Amino acid sequence: MxxxxxxxxxxxxxxxxxxxxxxxxxxxxxxxxxxxxxxxxxxxxxxxxxxxxxxxxxxxxxxxxxxxxxxxxxxxxxxLLGPATVALAVPLAQQIHHIRALWRPILITVPVAATLAVVYSVALAWWLGATPEVMASLAPKSVTAPIAIGITEQIGGSVALMMGGLLITGVMATLFVDLLVPRLGVDDERIIGFVLGVNAHAIGTVRAFEISHTAGAFASLGMGLTGVFTAICLPFAVEFLGGGIFNG
Amino acid sequence: MLRGFLILTIFLVIGESLSFVLDWPVSGGILGMILMTLWLLTQSGAAGTDVGAASQQFISILVVLILPGVVGVFFLGGQFDGQWLAVGVALVFGTLASVATTMVLMMALLPKTLEKEQRD
Structure with missing residues (x-):
């Protein structure tokens, strides 16, 4: 027994x-x-x-x-996150026709917004004495999770810490959008959707689809473009800043 | 499904090869995704159907795939002690600032006249 x-x-x-x-x-x-x-x-x-x-x-x-x-x-x-990341090409390709109609605002906003999302949080963390590993884990926080995991592994962050920050970012950005929309008088669903996708990745996109199909489509597009832009630029930026803040 | 999975895997292998051969710090999955986006834009309807179905499957289980990584949050222990103020401030104020910036930027750049074009 x-x-x-x-x-x-x-x-x-x-x-x-x-x-x-x-x-x-x-x-x-x-x-x-x-x-x-x-x-x-x-x-x-x-x-x-x-x-x-x-x-x-x-x-x-x-x-x-x-x-x-x-x-x-x-x-x-x-x-399976590998093929799943590649699979994100399908919704991106489906939404990309919005770029043709609105290429100027979209192609200006994505690089600026995606860069600032990284800069704001890394600068604040650096100012408060965060370690390079913590800054690297916070940097991809606005990017959709499968892409953010790939970025974090490339730039030497902690995937667990990044995931925590990413989820909190998604939730907070969604709440901030709800707070700011009436205060700034935004009535264009395309703007609301796009802001949700750029800042709040999948969590914001789910919220955008609750608002309307148009908002959801723009959120998917914003999420995809932010992911692609950050995934390409952030690792190169970290490499160029090699001796800089990320390596102490 | 299998044909679509094969296409996804081929793009992943191409992305991984590019990343390795060119010694780029960008992950193979992301390069594969970018290449497949460009490929899909050249396809008209039918050719993308297989890969569309397989992608739908993968995207619907994304939560399962990221779940093990999220579990790690509960097992960080004291690894980041003394860093939590920096993490909290960066998350709250960094996110607030970037939401506000994006919104103001889009409002300034998106002309109201395009509203009609969009509805066409």
């Missing part, structure tokens, strides 16, 4: 040898997280991924599975 008990105790470690516990856990909590999100009536301030991540963290503690082991197993899933 005690032998059986010992074996049950060792189950968590045994199952961590194969990736399937981690994969099953990730997908299960995804469904539960989404379900809870619906039950809470889709709060903007709490994206489903946060609920799911809390459930995974709780399960890991309960099963006494090490986070590093979980991550190793879940790596079999996260490797």
């Amino acid at each position: 005690t032998e059986l008990f010992d074996r049950v105790q060792g189950l968590g470690a045994h199952l961590s040898d194969s990736p399937f516990l981690a994969i099953a856990l990730t997908i299960t909590t995804y469904f539960f997280g989404t379900r809870i999100f619906e039950k809470l009536e889709r709060p903007v301030w709490c994206p489903p991924v946060v609920l799911s991540a809390l459930l995974v963290a709780g399960a890991l503690v309960l099963l006494s599975v090490d986070y590093v082991d979980y991550q190793k197993g879940a790596g079999w899933l996260t490797v």
Whole structure:
């Protein structure tokens, strides 16, 4: 009987040898997280991924599975972020026709806004004495998650810290847009959508589609262009600033 | 589905090769995405259907793919002790500033007359 008990105790470690516990856990909590999100009536301030991540963290503690082991197993899933990033080309290509009608405002706003999003946060963090790793983790915070993971790995940030900052940014930017729209008297759905996509990535895009289809289309476009611009320019900028703030 | 997955994978491999050979600091997935966007713009309708279906599948499970990374937030421990003020200020005020800038910029640049063109 005690032998059986010992074996049950060792189950968590045994199952961590194969990736399937981690994969099953990730997908299960995804469904539960989404379900809870619906039950809470889709709060903007709490994206489903946060609920799911809390459930995974709780399960890991309960099963006494090490986070590093979980991550190793879940790596079999996260490797799909590669083709999933390429897949983002499809919505981008579908929305790109908006550029033809509005190429001037869009092609000026994206580089300026995407650059300033990085500069504002990195400068504030630097001023308050953040380490290079923290600044590198904050820099891609306005970019959609799959692209931001690629950027963070290139510039030497912490993916976990970046993900936390990215989600908080998405939620806050969405709230700030709701606050500023009436104060600045913005009544153009294209502007609201675009601002949501540029600053609040997927979280803002979901919100924009709640406003209208036009807002959603402009949010997708803003998100895609900001992602592409930041992904190309930020790693090169960090490389050029090689001896600068990012390397202490 | 399989044909679409193959196209995605081929663009990913091309992107990865470019990134490595040119020694660019840009990840292969992003280069693959840019190349596929350009390719899709040259395709008229039918050719993009397979890749469209596969992409839809991937985009619908994106949350599952980023979830393991988000879990890491709860296991940071004391790794960034003493940095949280900087992180908090950068997130709150950095985001507020960039939302305001983007909005003002778009309002200044987007002529109201284009409204009609857009509706066509």
